[in-house]
Amino acid sequence: MLSFRVLGPLEISLDGRSLPAPRGPKVRQVLSLLLMDPSGHVNNAAIIEELWGQDVPRTAISTIRTHIYHLRRALEQNAAGLTPPGTVPDQLIVTRQSGYSLCPDGVQLDSARFLAQAREGDRLLKAGDYAGASDRLREALDLCRGATLADVTCGPVLLQHVRHLEEVRTRALEQRIEADMHRGLHRELVPELRSVVTVHPLNEWMHAQFITALHRSGRRGDALHAYQNVRKILGDELGLEPSPALQRLQRQVLTAAPVG
Template sequence: MFASPSWRRGLPGGIVKFQVLGPVEIETEDGTQVSPRALKLRSLLAYLCAHHGEAVSSGRLIEALWSGAPPQTASTALHVYVSKLRKHLQSLDLDAAALITTQPPGYKLRLIGCDLDVYEFDRLLGTAREFRRNGDREKASKTFEQAISLWRGQALEDLRSIPAFESLGRRLDERRSFAHEQRFELELELGNHKALVGEIYALLDDRSTWENLYAYLMVALYRSGRTAEALATYSRVRRNLVEDHGIEPAPRLQRLQHAILTHAPSLDDCGADQLVGVNAA
């Protein structure tokens, strides 16, 4: 189902929603999944969605769809796939020819009569950063949270076995990580450290070496009066880094551990961005 009325703001129609922040899907307004079954069609749609508003060259599409080993007939095959994708979209009462236009040197996806989750995600990120620049931390945090809620798993989750989509998916995932970090900083600044602890623990299950995440957890635990757990958190990330990668934690994390050991006043007085060493938005 659609996340909120703001989903359609600035977009004409809102008939279907394209989704790439998770498995690639097309969803109708009543929640019905109408994604093309063929892998090449889903891959083509996903690549155009991830580069919406940009004319993507046929060469780039061929490289992505055939992983650098295209058949001699790739150009013709790509044209056929575009035609099939347009027919699929036309069956959803979309103006497929206007939605996917032929534009040298290739094709361009335009948001006409449809919604796109990554478009909405980027719009919300921009709004959240503007709130933060204006000093409205509460609205900024809530808007970052709204942006994060659009995700349904790893970006392009069902295409990650394809090299081009693994790389593209990782880049999209980094944008979600940025949103998480910005929100954690804001929540700590708002004094909501106790509520953050469980949320951060849940994220660490899949991100055992995300150092900034451990840093936010250490600060949240310390400010919640759980100093021993904060120090144990440092030991955990150090063990993960040494065992998995043969490296020590970053200097900023080591400084944070020392600050906790010495009960440095800065742990209570400084903003989280200063403690963790991440620049504010």
């Protein structure tokens, strides 16, 4: 089974054995486009926009063909170097009239698994199965090894795919935290949430969960300090006061009222 990992640096493996990723930056971009497009088909116009933007060379189509040729050769040669020999699926990259497709047969992609698990976690959360949702969303997030396509040069088309996956990743993290809050794991969540609000300093929802977890853990002073911290961040970065929901949360902490 040929596996591609894009949720972090680009990695390729065949039957569990690592393969070198193609070296050429534009070849890596073309491969990444084929991997990231959910339709499995990338037309020449998208490849041209990704590789050259508005500065399109007259030889664009022939250059794309050359990149595809080198991509196929690199995958085949790298697989052939395995002991025992590995094989790349026949017609892994299919030439179409207007572009190219990645054949899904015999191929695994971590982003496809991530999206499926995130959807299942969302379903379980809405159904009130908080333990099941937490487990499924944690499995999805564990697939993420860093920034999506961290070692690939991304043009405008790839950036849209990357941003989509990063948005889904952030939402999956929020939902997993929400599930664990429903399970009453407030004390256990405090250390993680302290790190999360550092990584996502402008995410008011994350700050609210951190304040809530501290308050429910009997740490009112720390909760109020956390509120003042997010207030300062929003003021310094955006010139804004905290949202009405965050201000209401602060009042609840001040009056020792239960936080819903």
